[in-house]
Amino acid sequence: MHSKRRTLFGWSMAVMMIILLLSVSVHVWAQIDSETATKGKRSFYLVGMGPGDPDLATVRAMKIVEEADLIICHKSLNENFFRVLKKKKAMYxxxxxxxxxxxxxxAADFQGKQLEKFQSSEKMRGQVITKxxxxxxxxxxxxxxxxxDPLIYGPWSWTLEEFQDLDPVVVPGISCFNAAHAALKKDVTWSDTVKSTILTADDWPGTKDTIGNLASHQVTMVVFTMGLELKDLIEKLSTNYPPHTPIAIICHAGYKEKEHVIKGTIGTILDKTQNQKLPFEHLVYVGENLNFKWKK
Structure with a gap:
């Protein structure tokens, strides 16, 4: 009788140990799964929304926007994507x-108006970072x-450094560069004499690749103007491009209803635009590829 009881007791203890071990194992694996899920969850996204009309945004970009809890962007994007963003918590x-x-x-790196601009930007940037x-x-x-595209002269590229601890995800977008040569109906990599395209902007302080220096290569050049005066640009281009070099200004690239192109040459484009106010959203293309034709 005592032997039978000891046997039953032994079995009971064995069953309890098994249950305890299974319980601990389940808890450990649940914790591992939880930690893995947490590590795998990406919380910060830099998303390219494309140029112009909303239908140029990618499916991936729109999916991220729909799933986001907080949106940060310039007010112009709120106007373009109002139907989606009106439902979101956002900072514009x-x-x-x-x-x-x-x-x-x-602040010590700046003075005058540049210092004022820095102080304004730093304050705004601090609010964004805190949010x-x-x-x-x-x-x-x-x-x-x-x-x-967020990484072609993108005003938000600094966030990848600021939030690198979050392992940011970048979603590429169609650039106004792509939209502009689509408006031109030209392949910017083809011409009879050159195969390269330079993307550039105004001559910022301290940069070596000035527009005048780049023009010496006489390849296709695309200028992201961002407020650059056309007269100043033409003066810089004229140092190395001859007057007969074709040039095109693409306004509102990517906007189906208001996109338009102004064509001319280095020597004639100022006369063609003297009575026009160019919008902030315009790019300038210069180079022989603008005249390229497959059939001669």
């Missing part, structure tokens, strides 16, 4: 807000939206 930056200006620098960090701490998903 003024269209003329130079959010990137002076990132990584100090994003607060959302992340609450377990929210944040999407910063940029026009065009």
């Amino acid at each position: 930056i003024p269209v003329d807000g130079w959010i990137w200006f002076g990132y990584g620098k100090k 994003i960090r607060e959302a992340i701490r609450k377990g929210k998903r944040v999407a910063v939206l940029a026009s065009g």
